[in-house]
Amino acid sequence: MAAPDLRPGRDTDADGFIALIRACWAEYPGCILDLDGEVPELRALASYFHDQGGMLWAAESDGRIIGMVGTRPLNDDDAAWEICRMYVDGAARGIGLAAGLLRTAEDHARAAGAQRLVLWTDTRFTRAHGFYEKQGYVRQGSIRILDDISNSLEFRYAKPARGLVVEALDAAAAASAERRLAGLLVACVAEDASLEFLPPLPRDRALAFWKQTSVAVATGSRVLLVAWRDGIMAGSVTLDLATAPNQPHVAAIQKLLVDPATRRAGIGRALMRRAEQAARGHGRSILNLDTRAGSAAEALYRAESWQELGRIPGFEVDAARRACDTVFFWKPL
Template sequence: MTDSVTIRRVDANEAAACVEALADVLIDCVEGGASVSFMLPISRTTALAFWRNVAEGVARGERALLIAEDPGGDIVGTVQLITAQPENQPHRADVAKMLVHRKARRRGVAHALMSELDRIARQEKKSVLVLDTVTGGDAERLYLRAGWQRVGSVPNYALMPDGTFCGTTFFCKQL
């Protein structure tokens, strides 16, 4: 399963160098129907701008960026830990943009990314993690299996890439 995928945290320079490959993953996920803040058709310009902004956030120390690489060195997945929080929440972090390219799904990549994310969160002294995902989607099952607690859902919270409404479920995890 994940023996063929390497999960690692990238620094600011690597994040900037990965922008093109990360854009490929984002575009694939949106084109595959993932509700991850982007609408169809997603342009390469939009995807590149998003990942450049993420790389700048890594450089500012506001987030950790993890990537999953296949044996050929291609990026097939990613997730972020947003560590920059308000002054009264230094112990908390948000999990964002858990993305796995369709060609790498059902191989344990997402689970491996989330396990490494937990390790990095502990290293960063974060004890409460939060995230949201499409209600009823595959990711809900992943998060439940990974020890996350469902805290509630909001109907019609966001849009799917095709413009239809979708509910959003919120999760937390105590480390």
């Protein structure tokens, strides 16, 4: 297969678009493309997107359409743009084409002023879910029911489009973020962060930790905060609310993660400040945490006015298995 050419879509691409969508839908039982009955816009899709203020792209190789994506502003939210009609031919997967298509659509939406990116995907399209989650999208809102021949149900995914944004995730969003957060945890442990794990951290173990976190979010015993920087999920922190009965006013800060590739951009500070806000919202007035002495995290906590309680010599070991002191902090809210 020749290297794909990514270009603006044209109405004359209709046959290629229809064939691509039909082939992708055929991978999932029960998905039926009723062209003229339900999606007649596919016969002139470039004009359809243009009329809605959006844009459409095609990826072509050897004269055949092997990928497509579109984006358009959402009528009910001036700050949000929808990513839609995202399809890649089965033979063209795994070469980065999907990521390139999505990045092109996202960049266009940002340039047009999008503050949030939204997409809908059929609940049966499990490969697509994994791809979008890898790109920092999380489940958000209710499942959409379509009155179509395929009896479609769709998940809504979303993420901030620009700037540094920190948001609390509900149980569904937390579950959809597990794969991306597992990657972050593995990367941070590889950098010898003080996170109770030692490198190399197996990905399945990191994933198991986040699955436990999702359960805790669902039960209300933990708050999960995630940071995006220009649409990339770049950090997280958890707030543990499962304190003793005689400590209903206390919460613990745990697992502050910042992607090593995006450090020194204010992400850790933004996460910590948002965690303090969340603690106040849950009626907590005292926070505590611990970290390895001499770490970058220790410097951040001191800069954010956390007070040292004390330290235990040799309480943990680093990646080289050398004994290190652990510093304990607290902060009144």
